[in-house]
Amino acid sequence: MSRNLLILGAAPRLGELRDTLVRLEDTIIFALIERSQFKHNSSIYEAGKMLFKDGYKGSFLSWFLKEVEHVHAKVRRYQSPDEYPFTDHLPEPVLPPLDYPPVLVDPTNININDEIFNVYVNTVVPGITTRGDDTNYGSSATRDIECLQALSRRIHYGKFVAESKFQDPAYHDEYVKLIKEKNRERLLELLTNTRVEELLLKRLKTKAIIYGQDLSFANLDANGQISGGTPLLSSAASVADERVKTRVDYDLVVSLYRDYVIPLTKEVEIEYLLHRLDTAN
Numbered sequence: 001m002s003r004n005l006l007i008l009g010a011a012p013r014l015g016e017l018r019d020t021l022v023r024l025e026d027t028i029i030f031a032l033i034e035r036s037q038f039k040h041n042s043s044i045y046e047a048g049k050m051l052f053k054d055g056y057k058g059s060f061l062s063w064f065l066k067e068v069e070h071v072h073a074k075v076r077r078y079q080s081p082d083e084y085p086f087t088d089h090l091p092e093p094v095l096p097p098l099d100y101p102p103v104l105v106d107p108t109n110i111n112i113n114d115e116i117f118n119v120y121v122n123t124v125v126p127g128i129t130t131r132g133d134d135t136n137y138g139s140s141a142t143r144d145i146e147c148l149q150a151l152s153r154r155i156h157y158g159k160f161v162a163e164s165k166f167q168d169p170a171y172h173d174e175y176v177k178l179i180k181e182k183n184r185e186r187l188l189e190l191l192t193n194t195r196v197e198e199l200l201l202k203r204l205k206t207k208a209i210i211y212g213q214d215l216s217f218a219n220l221d222a223n224g225q226i227s228g229g230t231p232l233l234s235s236a237a238s239v240a241d242e243r244v245k246t247r248v249d250y251d252l253v254v255s256l257y258r259d260y261v262i263p264l265t266k267e268v269e270i271e272y273l274l275h276r277l278d279t280a281n
């Protein structure tokens with residue numbers, strides 16, 4: 001429920017938006033580490049596996065998500081332009097609406113959470129957890145919801161990034177032309193910044209290595225300093241040298257971003273741009 005966008009007014013600045021994307025990397029890595037402490041617990045993702053007294057027929061995670069989103073909708077979470085629900089038929093807020101200045105022009109209210117949910121459940125969870133069932137269903141689903149919400153916020157942030165690029169005087173006319181032509185391919189080229197992506201993936205790997213270290217008490221001396229055995233790692237190179245296991249597989253975190261988070265953010269950017277002129281015409 002971030003309101004930091006409010007200070008941006010009508011023209012979101014790309015640098016500030018990228019700072020937010022960098023901060024969300026931390027949120028996502030820590031959420032994945034939290035989920036990875038539990039086993040896969042595949043039954044929480046299977047519809048009809050658990051008997052709900054209210055007759056609900058979906059999976060435990062879907063039920064939990066629905067209930068959480070009901071509460072969050074009541075306190076206006078989904079009125080914030082950077083928050084998108086995974087479920088529908090949500091209740092109206094119990095509080096008066098907040099006054100968000102109109103930053104986005106998003107007539108179709110793009111929401112790709114179904115795609116995010118499928119990638120998360122079918123690819124991410126089996127990748128970051130070990131196989132098996134430890135019966136920690138509530139704990140696992142709670143972490144799943146945190147991961148899903150963080151991924152969704154990050155990916156839908158593409159709308160603000162796209163708006164910022166659209167408003168950039170250096171590229172505005174080119175964007176207008178490509179939008180009118182519905183030229184997806186060229187839009188993708190124009191909004192892609194390979195250098196930013198490469199730096200992101202390198203930074204992400206280093207972060208996943210550093211945040212993923214297990215600094216348990218066994219590795220600390222009486223003064224709380226890190227003792228021999230598990231040196232504090234600060235780079236991918238030292239991990240390769242030491243062959244140290246981190247709490248979440250850092251290569252998986254990198255491939256999650258490379259194969260899904262960045263491409264889905266671009267998908268949101270393109271969809272947003274393709275409808276950017278709808279209301280103006």
Ligand SMILES: O=C(O)C(=O)C[C@]1(C(=O)O)C=C[C@@H](O)C=C1
Pocket residue numbers: 018021161191192193194196197200261262263265266269
């Ligand atoms: O920073 C941007 O310019 C973005 O559009 C965001 C993002 C990303 O998902 O991180 C996506 C596309 C660009 O190629 C670079 C990065």
